Amino acid sequence: MSRRRVDARDGADNDAAGDREDDARGQETNFEVTRTWDDLEEVDGNLAVTAISEAEKRRRLLKDTTPLQRGIIRHLILLLDMSDAMGEKDLRPTRFQVTLNFTIAFIREYFEQNPISQLGIIAMRNGVAEPISDMSGNPTEHIKAVSRQKAAEPHGQPSLENALDLARAALFHAPSHGTREILLVMGALHSVDPGDVHRTIDALVADKIHASVIGLAAQVAICHELVSKTNNGDTSGYNIIMHEGHLRELMMAVTTPPATLEQAKSASSLLMMGFPSRTVDTQPSLCACHSRPSREGYLCSRCGTKVCGLPSECPACSLTLILSTHLARSYHHLFPLVNWVEVPWSSANRSSECFACQRLFPEVPSREQWHDKDSHETSSSRYECTTCHSHFCIECDLFAHEVVHNCPGCQSGLATAGLMGEVEMEDGHLNGYDGNAMGVES
Amino acid sequence: MDGADGSQHFSDELPSREQSPSLLTIILDTNPAAWALIDSVLPISNAVANLLVFINAHLACNYTNQVAVIASHCDKAHWLYPTASVQKPRQERQHSSRDLSQDDDDDEVPTNRNKRVKLNVNGTSATQDGPTMSETESNKYRPYRLIEEELVRNLRSLTSSTSPATIQETSSTKVAGALTLALSYINRRSQEYQESSTGISASLADQAVATATDSSNSSSNVLQSRILIITLSPSTDLAHQYIPIMNSIFACQRLNIPIDVLQLPLLPSDPKQKHPEPVTTTTDISNTPTQTSTVFLQQASDATHGIFILAHLTPPPPQSSASTPDPPPTTRIATNSMLTYLLTSFLSAPSTRHHLITPTRIDVDFRAACFCHRNIIPTGYVCSICLSIFCDQSLEALDREGCLTCGTELSVRGQGVGSMGRTPVVVAAKKKKRKKGGVSGVGTPRAETPV
Numbered sequence: 051m052s053r054r055r056v057d058a059r060d061g062a063d064n065d066a067a068g069d070r071e072d073d074a075r076g077q078e079t080n081f082e083v084t085r086t087w088d089d090l091e092e093v094d095g096n097l098a099v100t101a102i103s104e105a106e107k108r109r110r111l112l113k114d115t116t117p118l119q120r121g122i123i124r125h126l127i128l129l130l131d132m133s134d135a136m137g138e139k140d141l142r143p144t145r146f147q148v149t150l151n152f153t154i155a156f157i158r159e160y161f162e163q164n165p166i167s168q169l170g171i172i173a174m175r176n177g178v179a180e181p182i183s184d185m186s187g188n189p190t191e192h193i194k195a196v197s198r199q200k201a202a203e204p205h206g207q208p209s210l211e212n213a214l215d216l217a218r219a220a221l222f223h224a225p226s227h228g229t230r231e232i233l234l235v236m237g238a239l240h241s242v243d244p245g246d247v248h249r250t251i252d253a254l255v256a257d258k259i260h261a262s263v264i265g266l267a268a269q270v271a272i273c274h275e276l277v278s279k280t281n282n283g284d285t286s287g288y289n290i291i292m293h294e295g296h297l298r299e300l301m302m303a304v305t306t307p308p309a310t311l312e313q314a315k316s317a318s319s320l321l322m323m324g325f326p327s328r329t330v331d332t333q334p335s336l337c338a339c340h341s342r343p344s345r346e347g348y349l350c351s352r353c354g355t356k357v358c359g360l361p362s363e364c365p366a367c368s369l370t371l372i373l374s375t376h377l378a379r380s381y382h383h384l385f386p387l388v389n390w391v392e393v394p395w396s397s398a399n400r401s402s403e404c405f406a407c408q409r410l411f412p413e414v415p416s417r418e419q420w421h422d423k424d425s426h427e428t429s430s431s432r433y434e435c436t437t438c439h440s441h442f443c444i445e446c447d448l449f450a451h452e453v454v455h456n457c458p459g460c461q462s463g464l465a466t467a468g469l470m471g472e473v474e475m476e477d478g479h480l481n482g483y484d485g486n487a488m489g490v491e492s
Numbered sequence: 493m494d495g496a497d498g499s500q501h502f503s504d505e506l507p508s509r510e511q512s513p514s515l516l517t518i519i520l521d522t523n524p525a526a527w528a529l530i531d532s533v534l535p536i537s538n539a540v541a542n543l544l545v546f547i548n549a550h551l552a553c554n555y556t557n558q559v560a561v562i563a564s565h566c567d568k569a570h571w572l573y574p575t576a577s578v579q580k581p582r583q584e585r586q587h588s589s590r591d592l593s594q595d596d597d598d599d600e601v602p603t604n605r606n607k608r609v610k611l612n613v614n615g616t617s618a619t620q621d622g623p624t625m626s627e628t629e630s631n632k633y634r635p636y637r638l639i640e641e642e643l644v645r646n647l648r649s650l651t652s653s654t655s656p657a658t659i660q661e662t663s664s665t666k667v668a669g670a671l672t673l674a675l676s677y678i679n680r681r682s683q684e685y686q687e688s689s690t691g692i693s694a695s696l697a698d699q700a701v702a703t704a705t706d707s708s709n710s711s712s713n714v715l716q717s718r719i720l721i722i723t724l725s726p727s728t729d730l731a732h733q734y735i736p737i738m739n740s741i742f743a744c745q746r747l748n749i750p751i752d753v754l755q756l757p758l759l760p761s762d763p764k765q766k767h768p769e770p771v772t773t774t775t776d777i778s779n780t781p782t783q784t785s786t787v788f789l790q791q792a793s794d795a796t797h798g799i800f801i802l803a804h805l806t807p808p809p810p811q812s813s814a815s816t817p818d819p820p821p822t823t824r825i826a827t828n829s830m831l832t833y834l835l836t837s838f839l840s841a842p843s844t845r846h847h848l849i850t851p852t853r854i855d856v857d858f859r860a861a862c863f864c865h866r867n868i869i870p871t872g873y874v875c876s877i878c879l880s881i882f883c884d885q886s887l888e889a890l891d892r893e894g895c896l897t898c899g900t901e902l903s904v905r906g907q908g909v910g911s912m913g914r915t916p917v918v919v920a921a922k923k924k925k926r927k928k929g930g931v932s933g934v935g936t937p938r939a940e941t942p943v
Contacts, residue, residue, distance in 0.1 A: 227876040324871045325859045351870035374860035378738040406676035449679045454743045456736045462569040462669035
C-alpha cells in the first residue's frame with residue numbers, strides 16, 4: 051500500500067522504488083539458517099557442552115574495536131508499542147511485560163554508559179501517542195514511570211505518525227552538539243495514521259533525527275523506510291528479534307554511543323560546563339531544583355545556586371553541572387579495549403593458569419588431539435591479549451571487555467601506559483588508540 | 493498454626509539469618525622507594541605483620557570468609573596470595589615443555605598443580621626457596637600459617653627480583669593493574685560461589701542487577717566482596733593511570749564492591765596537627781591534607797561507598813616506668829597504629845556497614861583538572877567529540893588550532909547557550925523608502941556635513 055503511494059506521488063522515484071523491491075527480496079533470502087544439531091560434539095559418549103558455551107560467549111564479544119568518533123551527548127526518545135499486538139504470548143508472559151522489563155534494564159544501562167545524556171519515553175496506545183516520561187537525565191524518574199505502566203494493559207492500534215510527531219517535538223529543543231535519536235520497539239504489523247506518515251518521516255530527516263527500529267514480529271515496509279531515510283540509506287538499524295535473548299541484546303546495543311557519520315562532523319562545538327564541589331552546611335537550606343531542604347548539595351560554579359544531584363542543569367543560569375567522573379565514564383567508548391585472540395594449542399603451553407584470576411587451564415594434550423575429526427582446531431580455552439601476550443580465560447575475557455574495559459596484563463606493567471591510558475609496547479610501538487599525546491606536563 | 497508446630501522454621505528463609513561469606517581483597521602498595529621514606533616510622537616488615545593479624549581477624553569472623561592479596565609494585569601488579577605457578581616468558585617455556593611431558597607419569601615429582609603448600613609435618617618444606625618457619629610454628633592454626641608463608645614467600649621473591657634500575661624509572665605504583673586483577677578474581681569467585689549455592693551460573697554483572705532489583709535485599713547467594721587498598725605513593729604519579737583507574741571504579745560501582753583506602757602518609761605526621769574541620773565553601777586545596785593524599789583514590793572510595801582514612805602514624809609515647817628501659821629515639825616506631833586503623837575501621841563486612849557509622853570524607857574534591865595546564869577549574873570548556881576539558885586561558889589556542897586532543901575544528905563562537913564572547917552581529921540598517929526625494933525620514937540619521 052505504501053509503495054503504491056510513493057509511485058503515485060513522485061514519478062521520479064520509480065527507479066528507487068524498484069531498487070527497493072529488489073533489495074527487499076534479496077534481503078529475504080539472505081537470512082542465516084542455523085542447524086543447531088550439527089554443532090553438537092561428542093566426546094567419549096558425552097556431549098561436549100563447554101566448547102559450545104565458550105563459542106557462544108566469544109560471539110558476544112567480538113565487535114569492532116576501532117576507535118570511532120562517537121556521539122557522547124545523546125538525546126534519545128524511546129517509542130514503545132502498547133497496542134493489542136503486544137498482548138501476544140510468544141514472549142513469556144506477554145510481549146508487553148518482557149518489553150517493559152527490558153526497558154527498565156535499558157534505562158539503567160543507558161544512564162550508566164551515557165551519564166550526560168537524556169532520555170524520554172513515549173507510548174503508542176489506542177491510536178494516540180502518550181508521553182510516559184519527559185526528556186530528562188534522571189534514571190529513577192523514568193524507571194518509576196515505566197513501572198507504573200506495568201499495571202496497564204496494551205490496547206488499541208499503534209499510530210506511527212502521532213508517535214513520531216510527538217518525538218520530533220520533544221527533540222526540538224535538543225542542542226545541535228548532541229545526537230538526536232529515536233528507538234522504536236514495534237510489535238504490531240500495521241499503523242493507523244491520521245495524515246501522511248511520509249511527510250512526518252521527511253520532517254524527521256530535515257531535523258537530523260536518526261531512527262532505529264526493533265521489530266518483534268516481522269519486517270514492516272514503513273519501518274524499513276523510516277530507518278533507511280533517516281540514516282542515509284543504511285538499514286542496519288532495523289532488526290527483527292529471533293528470541294527473547296536477542297531482544298535484550300538489541301536493546302542493549304543501543305546504549306553504546308553511535309558512531310558519527312562524516313557529514314555530522316561540522317557541528318562540533320565547545321561546551322561550557324561547570325564542575326561544582328560538594329558543600330555541607332550546618333543548617334539546611336532549600337535546593338533550587340526541587341525546593342526540598344537539605345544540608346548538603348552542590349553549588350553552581352557560575353551563579354551559586356544549590357542543586358542536590360548531578361548531573362543536572364542549573365535552574366538559574368542553565369549551566370550544565372557535572373562531575374569529571376561523568377565524563378570519564380564515556381572514555382572507554384573512545385578508547386576501546388582491543389579484542390583478544392584465541393591461542394592455538396601450539397603456543398598454549400606457555401601458561402597453565404589465567405593471568406588475571408588464576409583459574410587453571412586444561413592441560414595441553416598430545417599433538418594428535420589438537421584437531422578434532424572435522425580438522426577444526428579445538429579450543430585451548432586460552433585467549434591472548436595482542437599487546438602484552440598474557441593468557442586469560444573466557445570469563446576474564448568477557449569481564450574485561452564488558453565491565454572493566456581494562457586489560458589486566460597491560461595494566462600490570464607488562465606494557466607502559468600513556469597519559470590517556472593508551473598502551474604502548476616497551477619498544478615504543480603504539481597499540482590501540484592512535485591519537486596524539488596531549489602534551490601535558492604532569 | 494505455623495508457629496505452633498514449628499514448621500515456620502523450614503518455610504522461613506534460613507540463609508538470611510546466616511551471614512554470607514565475604515571476600516576481602518587487599519592491594520598492598522609495595523613501592524620500595526615509598527617504603528624507604530617511611531622506614532623510620534613504620535618498616536615494611538611491621539606493616540606486613542600487622543596486615544597478617546588483620547587477615548587472621550577477617551578469617552576468624554566467619555568460617556567461610558576468603559581473602560586475596562595483590563602487590564602493587566612500581567612496575568607491575570603481582571599476586572601474593574593465592575598463587576599457583578607463575579607464567580614464564582615465551583622462550584623459557586618452550587624448553588621446559590618437553591621436560592613436563594616426560595614428568596607427567598611421574599607421581600613423585602610434584603607438578604605445578606600439586607605444588608601448593610604441603611603440610612610440613614617433618615619440617616621438610618615442599619618448596620625450595622628459602623627457609624620456612626614451619627619448624628618453630630607447627631602449633632599455629634593451619635590456615636593462618638599457610639597464608640602467612642605463601643604471602644611472605646611471594647613478597648620476598650618479588651622484592652628480590654626488583655632491580656634498582658626499575659625503581660628509579662618510576663615512582664608510582666600500578667594501582668590500576670592491581671584493581672583489575674582484583675576485579676577479575678572477585679568475578680571468578682563470585683561465579684563459583686553462585687554456582688555452588690544455587691546451581692545457576694550467571695555473570696557477575698547479571699548478579700549485581702538481580703540484587704539491585706531484588707526488593708527483599710537478601711544477599712545470601714551473592715558473595716560480598718570488598719577491596720582494601722593500602723597505599724603510600726604520592727598522588728601526582730597516578731595521573732598516567734587516570735582512565736584505567738576510572739574504569740575500575742565504575743566497574744566496582746556497578747558490582748557494588750566498596751573500595752576502602754588506608755593512606756599512610758609519607759611525611760611523618762605532626763601529632764599536634766588538628767583534624768580539618770568540614771568546609772562550608774569550596775575547598776581550598778592548598779591548606780588541607782588532601783594535598784598529600786590521593787585524589788583518585790578518594791573519589792574511588794566516595795563513589796563506591798567505601799571508607800577512606802588518612803592515617804596519622806604517631807609513634808607510641810616513650811615509656812617512663814623503671815621496669816622497661818627508655819628506647820632510644822631512633823627506634824621509636826608506630827608498631828600498632830596501622831593495626832588499630834585496620835581492625836577498627838576496615839574489618840566490617842559490607843552488609844554490616846549499614847548498621848555502623850563509617851568514617852567518611854565530606855570534602856572530596858571532585859573538580860576537574862584542565863587538560864592544558866592541569867589547573868583545577870570550577871568551570872571548563874568540554875570538546876563534544878573527545879570530552880577533554882580546557883580552561884578559559886586556552887580559548888584562543890582552541891579557536892586557532894582546534895581541539896588540542898583530537899584536532900577537531902571547534903566553533904568557540906558557537907550558537908546557542910554555549911556561545912560565549914560572541915560579538916554581536918551588526919544588522920544593516922534598513923533604508924526607508926524616500927518620498928519625493930531628499931527627506932531621510934525615520935531611518936538612520938545621516939550625519940549632515942556642515943556646509
